[in-house]
Amino acid sequence: MTGRVMVTGADGYLGRRTAARFLAGTDSRLVLTVRASDREELAVKRAGLLAALGAAADGRTEVVPADLTRDAPLAEVATTLTGIVHSAARTAFDVSRTEALRVNVDGTLRVARFAAGCDGLESFVLLSTLVSAGCRTGEITETLLDDGVECANHYEWSKGEAERRLSHEFPGLPVTIARLATIVADDESGRVTQYNAFHNTLKLFFYGLLTLMPGRPDTRLYLATADFTSRGIVHLARSGTAAGVYHLAPDGSEAVRLGEALDTVFTVFESDPSFRRRRLLRPEFCDRDSFGHLVSAARSLGASPAAGALRSVAPFAEQMFHPKLFDHTRLLADWHDAPGSSGMRLVTATCESLVRTRWGRHAPPPTPTGPEA
Amino acid sequence: METCRTEGAGKHAFVADLGYSLGAVACTLKESEAAGRLNSTAADLGEAGFHTHHVCPPGVTSYDLAREAVGQVVGHAVGNFAGQGAGDAPVDAIVYSTCLPHNGSVSDLAAWEASKDVKHLMDFPASRLQADLDIGEPVVFGLNQQGCTGMLGAVRLAGALLAGEPDWERVLCVSADRFPPGARYEQSYSVISDGAAACVVSSRPGPGALRLVAAHQITNGGLHAASDDATVGTFFSYVPRLVRQTAERAGLSVGDFDWVVPQNTNQNAWLLLSRLLGIDHGRVWQSTLADVGHAISADNIINLKALLATGRVEPGQRILLVMAGHGLNWQAVVLEATEYIR
Numbered sequence: 097m098t099g100r101v102m103v104t105g106a107d108g109y110l111g112r113r114t115a116a117r118f119l120a121g122t123d124s125r126l127v128l129t130v131r132a133s134d135r136e137e138l139a140v141k142r143a144g145l146l147a148a149l150g151a152a153a154d155g156r157t158e159v160v161p162a163d164l165t166r167d168a169p170l171a172e173v174a175t176t177l178t179g180i181v182h183s184a185a186r187t188a189f190d191v192s193r194t195e196a197l198r199v200n201v202d203g204t205l206r207v208a209r210f211a212a213g214c215d216g217l218e219s220f221v222l223l224s225t226l227v228s229a230g231c232r233t234g235e236i237t238e239t240l241l242d243d244g245v246e247c248a249n250h251y252e253w254s255k256g257e258a259e260r261r262l263s264h265e266f267p268g269l270p271v272t273i274a275r276l277a278t279i280v281a282d283d284e285s286g287r288v289t290q291y292n293a294f295h296n297t298l299k300l301f302f303y304g305l306l307t308l309m310p311g312r313p314d315t316r317l318y319l320a321t322a323d324f325t326s327r328g329i330v331h332l333a334r335s336g337t338a339a340g341v342y343h344l345a346p347d348g349s350e351a352v353r354l355g356e357a358l359d360t361v362f363t364v365f366e367s368d369p370s371f372r373r374r375r376l377l378r379p380e381f382c383d384r385d386s387f388g389h390l391v392s393a394a395r396s397l398g399a400s401p402a403a404g405a406l407r408s409v410a411p412f413a414e415q416m417f418h419p420k421l422f423d424h425t426r427l428l429a430d431w432h433d434a435p436g437s438s439g440m441r442l443v444t445a446t447c448e449s450l451v452r453t454r455w456g457r458h459a460p461p462p463t464p465t466g467p468e469a
Numbered sequence: 470m471e472t473c474r475t476e477g478a479g480k481h482a483f484v485a486d487l488g489y490s491l492g493a494v495a496c497t498l499k500e501s502e503a504a505g506r507l508n509s510t511a512a513d514l515g516e517a518g519f520h521t522h523h524v525c526p527p528g529v530t531s532y533d534l535a536r537e538a539v540g541q542v543v544g545h546a547v548g549n550f551a552g553q554g555a556g557d558a559p560v561d562a563i564v565y566s567t568c569l570p571h572n573g574s575v576s577d578l579a580a581w582e583a584s585k586d587v588k589h590l591m592d593f594p595a596s597r598l599q600a601d602l603d604i605g606e607p608v609v610f611g612l613n614q615q616g617c618t619g620m621l622g623a624v625r626l627a628g629a630l631l632a633g634e635p636d637w638e639r640v641l642c643v644s645a646d647r648f649p650p651g652a653r654y655e656q657s658y659s660v661i662s663d664g665a666a667a668c669v670v671s672s673r674p675g676p677g678a679l680r681l682v683a684a685h686q687i688t689n690g691g692l693h694a695a696s697d698d699a700t701v702g703t704f705f706s707y708v709p710r711l712v713r714q715t716a717e718r719a720g721l722s723v724g725d726f727d728w729v730v731p732q733n734t735n736q737n738a739w740l741l742l743s744r745l746l747g748i749d750h751g752r753v754w755q756s757t758l759a760d761v762g763h764a765i766s767a768d769n770i771i772n773l774k775a776l777l778a779t780g781r782v783e784p785g786q787r788i789l790l791v792m793a794g795h796g797l798n799w800q801a802v803v804l805e806a807t808e809y810i811r
Contacts, residue, residue, distance in 0.1 A: 304692070304699040307706035308745075374691040377706040386744045390705070393737035396516035397658050399509045402698035 099218070101333065102127040102170075102177050104162065104207060105184025107145050109290040110223065110279070113326040114181055115145075119152040121330055126153075127173055129162035129184070164203030170210040179219040179333050182207050189249045189293055189411040196254035204258040208266045218335040221272045226318055226345055228256035228275060231418045235348075238341040238426040240273075248414035259341075270339050272332050275422075277320035277345035284321060284438055286445025291456065293412035294319075296405055298447065299455050301379060302365055305402035309379040310387035311416020313355025318345040318422060319442055324435055331431050340426065346437030347428075348421040355381070357443050364447040371451075384417050480635075482628040483671050483678040484804055487774045488541030489767050490534045491523035492647065492663035498522075506654040514660050518736030518755075522654060522762035523662040525647045531572040532594045534665035535565070535645035536601060538767075542667045543602055543641070560604040560669075561637040564626050565595035566612035566619030566644045568765045568794065573613040598643070607641065616794025617732060618686070620644035620666055620766040621802050625684035627670035640670045644766035656763070657697040659734045664764030666771065677777070679804035682787065683719035687711055692797040700797065704738065707799050708791060709745050715789065715801040723747060726803070727786035730776060732768040732793065733758040768792065769802075777810065784808045 101118060105111040106128030118124050128145060132138035142159040149157065162169045164184055186199040204222060211220050229236045230247035240263055247253040259273050280294050281287055288295060300306035328344040331337070345351075352360075362378045365371045382390070391410045397403035428434060438445075453459060496504070498511035498519060506524075507514065525534070543560075567573045574592055581589035595609035610630075615622040620642065627640035645665035648654060654661040670681065687707060692699060716723045723746050731739055736758060743750040754776040761771055769790040776782060783806060790802040 300702070303702075304695070305702040307702050307704075308741075375689050376703065377710065380706065380709065380745065382741075382745060386741050389737050389741035389744065393517070393735050393741065396513045396735060396737070397509070397701070398513040400658065400698050400701070402702060 099178030101179035111183040117326040126157045132161040175214045193250040196250040200254035249411035277318040281446045283323040286449040310413040315354040315419040316351035343424040350437040482681040483674045485677040486542035486669040489666040490537035492525040519660040520759040525663040531645040531647035538665040538667040560607040564623040570613040618792045618794040618798045618800035621800040646765040657700040659763040662762040662764040664767040666767035678809040682803040685715040686800045711799040726789040728788040
């Protein structure tokens with residue numbers, strides 16, 4: 097793959113890894129956008145990003161500022177791009193609707209407007225999420241979804257809305273929508289350097305702050321590594337990829353069931369002496385109303401750090417009541433040598449890493465960002 | 470009914486003569502917030518269902534609270550007892566529990582400091598009760614390592630004592646706690662009241678008698694130093710376990726409980742637990758939450774008394790008392806209303 101590819105949100109967890117993968121696996125030159133309020137912040141971010149990318153970035157990358165919530169945010173970028181990976185987003189599950197709209201929907205449309213002026217553009221990859229499907233249940237195909245379904249949170253809604261509006265308002269763009277799984281580790285070793293609702297929920301369990309599991313034991317969890325995901329993104333960004341939706345995730349048959357995952361998690365926890373000493377019980381599954389009462393109770397525990405954490409994971413927990421079977425036939429047809437899912441092994445490795453590092457408090461040795469890591 | 474059993478041997482035990490006392494100064498949450506007695510905001514605690522709590526004025530001790538609570542029940546109990554011709558030993562034992570260990574002694578700290586004689590640290594309130602009240606010559610037992618579950622532990626121990634001592638007829642159970650001056654009146658997001666409770670466990674039923682069907686306790690020492698958040702978190706796993714195990718121990722199912730009388734804690738807690746356990750929340754009696762707060766180990770007796778006062782409890786109905794406390798401990802007692810409650 098050659099040409100000039102722009103990655104938005106390039107200093108983010110996934111943006112950085114995607115850039116590294118481009119540098120390692122293609123001959124593309126990169127335009128990396130970062131959000132910076134002034135020159136000083138830009139200089140800091142540029143230095144940090146280039147240091148993380150290492151020697152591979154020398155002479156092949158330019159780092160430019162771009163605030164996608166403002167008009168014409170990419171005015172400094174030449175329109176000679178061949179590819180765009182739109183990674184910048186607000187990904188918190190408790191993001192407000194206003195903020196989600198401003199960043200995830202309007203920001204995407206601003207990038208698309210810029211892309212429409214890039215005559216040589218061969219690929220526009222929007223990083224979305226599996227949960228843009230909202231509260232649908234059952235089989236979810238790799239197609240655009242209408243907006244007639246309730247969403248568990250504004251983040252989900254905003255990603256679905258971005259998919260729809262990008263596709264409908266810019267039919268001439270070579271749009272590829274990559275719906276990502278929940279990224280739980282950097283790679284198969286289980287190392288975690290970016291924490292999300294998955295890790296925070298396990299942390300609540302480990303410390304006995306949450307002892308109920310919202311959801312259904314048979315709900316499938318679609319988990320992936322950043323390594324797998326960034327490989328997939330770069331693969332989908334190549335010029336030969338057919339436009340459309342791809343589920344960059346394990347197949348439904350490979351996805352782990354919530355009940356089994358929880359058993360695995362607690363088996364790992366119970367191998368830790370300090371956890372065993374506390375004799376915490378394995379969590380009981382509870383229904384939506386019960387979990388709602390728990391969240392209501394947490395609302396009145398304003399001073400509680402655990403309640404704060406619970407409130408932050410609650411919007412994600414809603415998905416545990418909506419089992420889905422994601423099809424990824426299109427992905428496999430396009431990416432023949434896609435690495436298989438390690439399923440429960442990834443859960444085990446991730447959990448072991450979390451316990452060993454106490455959720456990052458005992459930091460593991462630093463590792464490079466790049467795909468060689 | 471045959472499947473129900475009292476702790477210990479086959480001898481029945483009956484709980485009756487409920488009394489309690491609270492700190493004399495009633496404070497609203499706003500007042501206590503302003504006085505620096507709370508960790509959480511008054512608004513948050515109000516949302517949890519609390520409104521007023523009770524604090525002892527300076528100079529009033531936990532023993533004073535205990536004596537007031539016992540005073541409510543002993544005269545009545547002695548009258549019942551005397552009417553049944555049991556001679557001149559109306560109470561055979563006192564089980565005196567405290568949540569805070571320092572309330573298990575009415576020590577003269579000044580005398581201790583002056584003399585360094587440890588006897589000044591061993592002035593026991595149960596002995597004082599025996600001397601101060603005309604209740605015979607009961608022997609005394611102290612419980613001070615069961616946190617807020619101490620009153621239920623006292624009832625359990627009383628049942629076991631009556632079963633193991635053929636000649637004993639009556640055990641006085643007392644729980645009394647007063648927070649030390651300057652203490653924050655909030656634990657694990659519950660607003661605390663200074664308070665005491667008392668009841669009498671007898672081998673024969675009398676007015677208001679509730680048969681002691683079963684008692685059960687879980688202690689998890691691994692959580693002996695649990696934070697407030699871990700205490701709250703584990704509440705939702707250990708209480709369901711406690712309730713189910715208690716039901717099993719009593720030869721019952723959870724659905725057999727007609728009433729649940731819990732501690733005064735966040736009103737949403739039992740909304741959740743009742744759903745988990747399949748209990749009608751309308752049968753969970755926590756009616757004193759707003760006005761009393763969490764009176765430490767006295768909550769069950771206070772709420773039970775309120776429930777009985779409604780006249781809604783029928784003979785044969787089973788009442789589950791549940792409490793969680795530091796240690797961590799969880800205790801439950803199953804009572805069955807007798808014909809004597811009419």
